[in-house]
Amino acid sequence: MALDEDELAQEIRASDDDDGVSAAAPKAVRPVARATKSKGVPAWLKIGAVFVLLGGGVAVLLWGTEASDAFVYSKLVDEVMADPDQYRGRELRVEGELQAGSIIFEAEPQCEHRFVLARNGHSLPVRFPRCVVPDTFRDDMEMQVVVQGQLQPDDTFLANEVIPRCPSKYEMRQRQDNGEEMPHAAVAPRES
Template sequence: MTRKKRRLLLIGSAVAVLGVALGLVLFAMRDTIVFFYGPTELAQKNIQPGARLRIGGLVKEGSVERLASQQVRFAITDSTSDVRVSYAGLLPDLFREGQGVVAEGVLQPDRTFLADKVLAKHDERYMPREVADALKKQGVWQGEETAGAARP
């Protein structure tokens, strides 16, 4: 095999692998990406049911209902709009009424949200950033002090 052919083979295989990877990435980008919305955005943007989404905001005070077999219903609010969420599973430790939360799942035809994943903050000092941004947009952000110790 000549030098030239070897070099061509090397470049050819590199291009082939990169091409395949690019194809995979573009293909995956179309189907696997999950958009994040706050309750108000969700109401305004007229999103089709069946789409996989993440929604975030505060757990509405007094909205948490615990049903049989670990079913939970609650509402996520940004104080302008609410979304009803139902979820089957264990809630994270820092899930509380009035606290920031992110739910991932599918929007139902009746505009409720069926979550299969609920994420809260890792630490009581911090708010999930998407939630903080969504709340800021609605003007209900109250800063960093939400719960626990204030920082000196």
């Protein structure tokens, strides 16, 4: 139902009378109280919180992996055997010379390689409970070997990794010229 002009004018007047303002005068605008805008958390505090959380996360990871296991001591055979109590139960890397003729492989009851590392009159018996060793790990030549693992209460070293240190190509060439057998073919040095 559409209002005609007379009815529309009456409606306008009626609404004007309710406000107490005439139709000719514009309506007054009442000020509206605005909510004050909060500034929030300062940026430096947000950044600081991020660093604290990251630092806490790193601390939890280190604590979870037991920080003592995260670090590996690197020692020589004679250093370890001079004071074995100091190194028992710790993850160690020990370097020494493979004692000629000391490699023993036992296939039963489980695969295990046993050998001895020596340095300056001290020797360290090593057990490596795996079937496969690196190709260059051979008993027929002198070589430096690095083992990683733990010193056991009976002063044997239980290795979880064996790393033979091969001589450089120059040393290998010299040894080969002297008639020594090499773990792999020597490479002749480049002529410049």
